[in-house]
Amino acid sequence: MxxxxxxxxxxxxxxxxxxxxxxxxxxxxxxxxxxxxxxxxxxxxxxxxxxxxxxxxxxxxxxxxxxxxxxxxxxxxxxxxxxxxxxxxxxxxxxxxxxxxxxxxxxxxxxxxxxxxxxxxxxxxxxxxxxxxxxxxxxxxxxxxxxxxxxxxxxxxxxxxxxxxxxxxxxxxxxxxxxxxxxxxxxxxxxxxxxxxxxxSTCSARPGLGAEIAEGVRWLMRHRLLRTLAVTMAVGNVVFCAAFAIFVLYAGQRLGLNEVGYGTLLISFAAGGFLGTLAAPALIRRFDAAPLLRLGLLIEVALHVTLALTRESLAAAAMIVVFGIHTTVWGVVVTTLRQRDVPPAMFGRVTSVYSFLDLGGAALGSLSGGLVATAYGLVAPYWAAAIAMALVAAAAWRPLRSATLKPVPAG
Missing domain, CATH: 1.20.1250.20 (MFS general substrate transporter like domains)
Known part of the structure; x- marks a missing residue:
């Protein structure tokens, strides 16, 4: 620090x-x-x-x-x-x-x-x-x-x-x-x-709101790497929020935790995020963006598989800490890539598309998680999330190879 x-x-x-x-x-x-x-x-x-x-x-x-x-x-x-x-x-x-x-x-x-x-x-x-x-x-x-x-x-x-x-x-x-x-x-x-x-800067030069929104969406969709990251994040939020919408029930019924234990387990997310904050700059310098992003997708799969299989709170907490590290490192990498590649005049619109996909995915996931758990059991959302993220990782693996934060040589 x-x-x-x-x-x-x-x-x-x-x-x-x-x-x-x-x-x-x-x-x-x-x-x-x-x-x-x-x-x-x-x-x-x-x-x-x-x-x-x-x-x-x-x-x-x-x-x-x-x-x-x-x-x-x-x-x-x-x-x-x-x-x-x-x-x-x-x-x-x-x-x-x-x-x-x-x-x-x-x-x-x-x-x-x-x-x-x-x-x-x-x-x-x-x-x-x-x-x-x-x-x-x-x-x-x-x-x-x-x-x-x-x-x-x-x-x-x-x-x-x-x-x-x-x-x-x-x-x-x-x-x-x-x-x-x-x-x-x-x-x-x-x-x-x-x-x-x-x-x-002047009213006469401004197109309509719809046209400007569409311009931002088109720019993002034409950028292969940022498009891949945006869609990956949206799908990841759907399955993560579906799984964690019932996390309080999962912690009590599967891990056997009381209210205090549940609160302590939630601290694991913050602990991992803090460790990720400390580690992110050094990891980016050592490994660059592509391997960190690819590893992050594997960690997403591992989180859901671990939670679907384990009944031990310590195993769940350890995996959540690792996941917390990943989410911060992933966020720093993606934010830095976006800051580099998005033109300043379009930064607000492209950022808003990311936010819309982020929170739209989270809302859909939160609504669906309880329904899946009710129909198929508490671990079903975690298995579904693991399968979905494995498919996302396979689809994103090749596009992510172009991700780099290393300086591009002149000429």
Whole structure:
């Protein structure tokens, strides 16, 4: 980790990284506190699940449109404006909770606004690293950005969110409002993000939204490597989320874990992600992209086979740690490849197609996992995922051979 922080990434990157760190803490806090707040108002399972779905739905509705606006507008100003809007929405919710007038419809509306803002801010912010970090240093920069999610969002913030909710139900949302305000100030201080493309800077030069979305989709579909990675990720999310939609039942009934054991098992994902953050830059330098991506597909297959076969929690946890390492290394590699190959003027649209495939696959998987398990048993989704990923690995093996992050010789 010291080597990562020692990289000469520049002041603008560290402002971006700090902004990402504070928002990841805030998001993780709200991820826990939101369902707790709904559950304190109603025992309706649909309402509790709706608190999560309300924040996911905008990705399915607006991801592709957000990509267009991220390419049309000044990206730095867009992220600042969205973060101020999210801070205001959360502050409103915090005041409503403190005043005792919060309702389920209000909570769902606020969470829908947060998710809508996320589609815009995350899509626009994806273009920051290639704008402010030189290409040789991007694996380190991307690893540090992944560290914020793995360590702060997935590990540290969640117990903090539960504790703050116990202190006072309004506090987690007030804290998250502050994190978005701080992030907006930090992003506003970044100087090195380029302006929007001159070809889309005036209203008279802009084609319609549909035409711009189609342009981004066509560009991605014509790039063999990135197309392969996007489709692979989409299928991987379908089968992974199908298998892990019933993971709490799997942990209890197959592994014999109680609630504490289940929570401890989930930490394995964060532990693997943290190790992947430390290892990714060195692995990329040593092995390059193609072998790491191919190995990652084999690890995906091995995860599902292991979980389908084992009844030992330690074996499951060990495999999940390995999988967590893989997901971070895979993410750093794919993000760095995309930053290198996608033209800056199209970065928002291409990124939005990735996000749409990612979250669309996750939604389909989450819906289908319970149905498969109900019909065929708890291990059926894991066997189905193993078979699907084996087929994906076979189909992607040849296209992935062209993946490289080594400098291309001039001439």
């Amino acid at each position: 010291r080597a990562l922080f020692a990289a000469p990434l520049g002041a603008d990157f560290w402002k971006l990284w700090t902004a990402s760190a504070v928002t990841n803490v805030g998001d993780g806090i709200t991820m826990v506190a939101g369902p707790l707040l709904v559950a304190s108002l109603t025992s309706n399972p649909a309402a509790v699940a709706g608190a999560v779905f309300a924040q996911q739905l905008p990705w399915l509705l607006f991801a592709l449109i957000s990509g267009v606006w991220a390419d049309r507008l000044d990206r730095r100003r867009l992220v600042v404006a969205v973060n101020i809007m999210r801070a205001a929405a959360l502050a409103t919710l915090a005041v409503a909770v403190a005043s005792g007038i919060a309702s389920v419809p209000l909570i769902l509306a606020v969470f829908f606004l947060l998710g809508t803002g996320e589609t815009l801010a995350d899509t626009a912010a994806a273009a920051f690293v290639p704008a402010i970090v030189s290409e040789p240093l991007r694996p380190q920069a991307n690893s540090l950005m992944y560290a914020n999610f793995n360590v702060l969002n997935q590990f540290a913030a969640k117990p903090l969110g539960g504790w703050l909710f116990v202190v006072a139900a309004a506090v987690p949302f007030a804290v998250n409002a502050v994190t978005f305000a701080v992030s907006a100030a930090l992003i506003a201080a970044i100087r090195a993000v380029g302006p929007p493309s001159p070809t889309t």
